[in-house]
Amino acid sequence: xxxxxxxxxxxxxxxxxxxxxxxxxxxxxxxxxxxxxxxxxxxxxxxxxxxxxxxxxxxxxxxxxxxxxxxxxxxxxxxxxxxxxxxxxxxxxxxxxxxxxxxxxxxxxxxxxxxxxxxxxxxxxxxxxxxxxxxxxxxxxxxxxxxxxxxxxxxxxxxxxxxxxxxxxxxxxxxxxxxxxxxxxxxxxxxxxxxxxxxxxxxxxxxxxxxxxxxxxxxxxxxxxxxxxxxxxxxxxxxxxxxxxxxxxxxxxxxxxxxxxxxxxxxxxxxxxxxxxxxxxxxxxxxxxxxxxxxxxxxxxxxxxxxxxxxxxxxxxxxxxxxxxxxxxxxxxxxxxxxxxxxxxxxxxxxxxxxxxxxxxxxxxxxxxxxxxxxxxxxxxxxxxxxxxxxxxxxxxxxxxxxxxxxxxxxxxxxxxxxxxxxxxxxxxxxxxxxxxxxxxxxxxxxxxxxxxxxxxxxxxxxxxxxxxxxxxxxxxxxxxxxxxxxxxxxxxxxxxxxxxxxxxxxxxxxxxxxxxxxxxxxxxxxxxxxxxxxxxxxxxxxxxxxxxxxxxxxxxxxxxxxxxxxxxxxxxxxxxxxxxxxxxxxxxxxxxxxxxxxxxxxxxxxxxxxxxxxxxxxxxxxxxxxxxxxxxxxxxxxxxxxxxxxxxxxxxxxxxxxxxxxxxxxxxxxxxxxxxxxxxxxxxxxxxxxxxxxxxxxxxxxx
Numbered sequence: 001x002x003x004x005x006x007x008x009x010x011x012x013x014x015x016x017x018x019x020x021x022x023x024x025x026x027x028x029x030x031x032x033x034x035x036x037x038x039x040x041x042x043x044x045x046x047x048x049x050x051x052x053x054x055x056x057x058x059x060x061x062x063x064x065x066x067x068x069x070x071x072x073x074x075x076x077x078x079x080x081x082x083x084x085x086x087x088x089x090x091x092x093x094x095x096x097x098x099x100x101x102x103x104x105x106x107x108x109x110x111x112x113x114x115x116x117x118x119x120x121x122x123x124x125x126x127x128x129x130x131x132x133x134x135x136x137x138x139x140x141x142x143x144x145x146x147x148x149x150x151x152x153x154x155x156x157x158x159x160x161x162x163x164x165x166x167x168x169x170x171x172x173x174x175x176x177x178x179x180x181x182x183x184x185x186x187x188x189x190x191x192x193x194x195x196x197x198x199x200x201x202x203x204x205x206x207x208x209x210x211x212x213x214x215x216x217x218x219x220x221x222x223x224x225x226x227x228x229x230x231x232x233x234x235x236x237x238x239x240x241x242x243x244x245x246x247x248x249x250x251x252x253x254x255x256x257x258x259x260x261x262x263x264x265x266x267x268x269x270x271x272x273x274x275x276x277x278x279x280x281x282x283x284x285x286x287x288x289x290x291x292x293x294x295x296x297x298x299x300x301x302x303x304x305x306x307x308x309x310x311x312x313x314x315x316x317x318x319x320x321x322x323x324x325x326x327x328x329x330x331x332x333x334x335x336x337x338x339x340x341x342x343x344x345x346x347x348x349x350x351x352x353x354x355x356x357x358x359x360x361x362x363x364x365x366x367x368x369x370x371x372x373x374x375x376x377x378x379x380x381x382x383x384x385x386x387x388x389x390x391x392x393x394x395x396x397x398x399x400x401x402x403x404x405x406x407x408x409x410x411x412x413x414x415x416x417x418x419x420x421x422x423x424x425x426x427x428x429x430x431x432x433x434x435x436x437x438x439x440x441x442x443x444x445x446x447x448x449x450x451x452x453x454x455x456x457x458x459x460x461x462x463x464x465x466x467x468x469x470x471x472x473x474x475x476x477x478x479x480x481x482x483x484x485x486x487x488x489x490x491x492x493x494x495x496x497x498x499x500x501x502x503x504x505x506x507x508x509x510x511x512x513x514x515x516x517x518x519x520x521x522x523x524x525x526x527x528x529x530x531x532x533x534x535x536x537x538x539x540x541x542x543x544x545x546x547x548x549x550x551x552x553x554x555x556x557x558x559x560x561x562x563x564x565x566x567x568x569x570x571x572x573x574x575x576x577x578x579x580x581x582x583x584x585x586x587x588x589x590x591x592x593x594x595x596x597x598x599x600x601x602x603x604x605x606x607x608x609x610x611x612x613x614x615x616x617x618x619x620x621x622x623x624x625x626x627x628x629x630x631x632x633x634x635x636x637x638x639x640x641x642x643x644x645x646x647x648x649x650x651x652x653x654x655x656x657x658x659x660x661x662x663x664x665x666x667x668x669x670x671x672x673x674x675x676x677x678x679x680x681x682x683x684x685x686x687x688x689x690x691x692x693x694x695x696x697x698x699x700x701x702x703x704x
Contacts (some may be wrong), residue, residue: 133147606639
């Protein structure tokens with residue numbers, strides 16, 4: 001029969017011990033390591049564990065220098081685990097939970113409390129309690145409250161009522177996040193008579209600072225007043241107001257009164273929020289049959305003033321008092337832009353968001369009211385650079401709020417708005433990329449076309465060979481990253497995608513771009529260097545020379561019939577060959593390229609045959625047309641493009657061939673011309689296509 005309640009740690013130790021056997025005893029150090037506690041702590045728990053095992057009739061053996069054994073068969077060891085499942089485990093509080101309970105008890109009890117009261121409630125030693133009280137004392141210093149410990153009398157607090165209420169609210173907020181507080185408040189409001197069924201938890205102990213019927217009635221008063229006075233509070237401000245008023249009513253009923261400086265109260269009486277606060281207190285006096293002094297109305301006014309609400313205000317009205325806050329909003333944005341060397345898009349919208357936050361925030365800071373930001377730690381971690389920048393920019397607020405330090409929660413809200421705006425920058429930032437495939441032409445162009453359809457902000461500068469990548473050259477050209485159709489082993493930002501650009505590739509690229517752009521903004525990258533005039537002249541000259549070379553040797557071959565793709569490649573290899581051996585070498589290169597990945601383009605009924613050739617010095621473009629369609633492995637082929645590029649090629653040559661292939665893939669009219677035009681007609685078309693490329697490049701260079 002089970003008599004003693006186990007603590008949760010004791011239960012964990014027994015669970016570990018059930019794995020012991022006579023051959024494999026478990027040592028104290030093993031248990032300590034498993035639970036991440038000291039061996040001394042394990043030894044301290046052992047008497048209770050032995051007692052529980054003895055009361056339940058289980059054999060427990062301690063072998064000095066060997067270890068611990070529960071000497072039972074597998075069936076009884078399983079029984080132990082089952083007993084532990086139904087065992088009534090005594091609640092153990094963490095250090096922070098104990099500190100909050102101690103503080104809560106001291107705040108709601110007027111008389112001093114003895115040490116024994118806490119050691120009995122929390123099931124801890126006097127030494128542990130003493131350490132907890134030291135922590136509570138340090139916490140209270142932030143609120144200008146003293147913790148007094150007197151021998152023979154007990155423990156109590158000294159401070160003013162306003163600070164007591166601040167601490168009570170702080171305990172609630174530290175114990176429960178916003179969602180939990182809303183949930184528990186609603187539970188209390190909807191089920192006012194379920195106190196006895198609520199389990200003994202830290203959360204409910206905190207809510208017991210306030211009578212649940214008080215919470216329910218105040219929630220209704222605030223809700224009705226929102227409708228009556230035409231204002232709306234956001235959740236965090238709504239909770240803050242309900243908690244403040246509930247604590248105030250509870251403290252007034254307990255005979256505690258708050259006071260306010262007369263000059264401050266006189267200023268508050270002039271505010272429109274004071275009228276709303278008066279309406280609230282009138283309702284409170286009726287319902288709770290209490291008298292609420294004007295000082296209390298003043299504090300409720302401060303909370304309303306610090307909340308994000310508008311009282312019957314026309315949106316287009318100019319608020320002369322807040323013109324300086326508009327300037328501060330723009331100043332904060334400007335400082336962040338300087339830090340990151342960026343220009344935030346839609347600045348007007350962002351300025352409005354920050355202004356809407358700053359108006360009540362300035363009131364809160366001026367009146368020394370704190371706001372809780374449940375996302376504070378997340379923002380500081382995920383957007384550290386933005387938070388730090390905002391913190392520096394917000395220093396200007398000290399001048400108008402007369403505070404020594406801007407609260408982190410306020411900074412985090414501003415950082416959150418700016419982070420969202422920078423995310424918009426990230427999505428629209430223009431990036432320069434190159435696309436790499438085994439040869440630098442061909443399937444890379446198909447990928448480029450597909451990417452352009454999805455990402456207008458990606459400027460695809462060229463296609464390059466994945467084999468020999470000159471990273472220094474890419475850096476000099478300001479290329480942000482490489483998109484490749486094959487895996488790369490290169491020290492340069494890159495991503496590998498399927499040439500067909502499947503859905504998973506789209507997601508992969510989207511995430512990659514977001515990470516890259518975010519890193520680039522946060523690292524404050526310098527603007528790219530512009531090349532010197534001499535390099536520009538050379539570049540455009542080389543482009544013109546190469547274009548002329550291609551135009552002068554366009555080839556078209558028409559074939560009645562071929563039996564296989566291999567035969568088609570054989571014909572394609574001959575149209576630019578100098579001799580039989582040269583033809584064989586081209587064929588070998590085309591087949592090797594085809595074996596890496598097919599150049600067949602489904603939907604276009606064409607092949608994009610391409611390779612490098614060591615026997616040519618300029619690019620070649622030709623077409624092999626079939627009068628009778630070739631069908632092989634479910635592939636229907638009407639014609640094949642033949643693109644050759646020198647083995648020792650230049651980036652200009654790669655760019656030209658990539659551009660031609662892109663035009664073929666993108667423009668149906670161009671493909672139709674390739675199918676039907678004579679060699680002379682096709683030459684004229686290629687001349688026009690490459691003439692367009694020349695003009696674009698020339699214009700681009702002139703505008704730099």
